[in-house]
Amino acid sequence: MTLTLVGTLFELFIPTLLANIVDIGIVNSDLPYIIQTGVRMIILSIAAILVTIASIYLSSKIAVGFGRDLRRHLFIKVENFSLEKLDEFGPSHIL
Numbered sequence: 001m002t003l004t005l006v007g008t009l010f011e012l013f014i015p016t017l018l019a020n021i022v023d024i025g026i027v028n029s030d031l032p033y034i035i036q037t038g039v040r041m042i043i044l045s046i047a048a049i050l051v052t053i054a055s056i057y058l059s060s061k062i063a064v065g066f067g068r069d070l071r072r073h074l075f076i077k078v079e080n081f082s083l084e085k086l087d088e089f090g091p092s093h094i095l
Contacts, residue, residue, distance in 0.1 A: 003055035010048035017041045 017037050025034035081089075 003051050003058070007048045007051040007055060010044050010051065014041055014044055014048075017044070 017040055021034050021037050024030065025037060
């Protein structure tokens with residue numbers, strides 16, 4: 001969740017940099033400032049992409065681990081059923 005927040009903050013800061021390019025760089029005809037701020041925007045965009053990819057990767061790892069643990073616990077619980085309990089539920093209800 002923290003990575004998602006960081007990625008969102010990075011993406012939300014880009015319009016502020018663009019406004020600075022217009023308000024400061026273009027108004028003052030300051031080409032080095034425009035280039036420097038543009039490079040910052042590119043770096044910030046790449047960082048946001050990398051943070052978002054890391055967030056998605058870690059979220060999927062957590063979800064897969066949760067599913068694995070849930071299936072294992074369910075299997076153990078069904079394995080401990082008595083024969084009467086298994087007959088009561090039937091195969092279609094257990095699956």
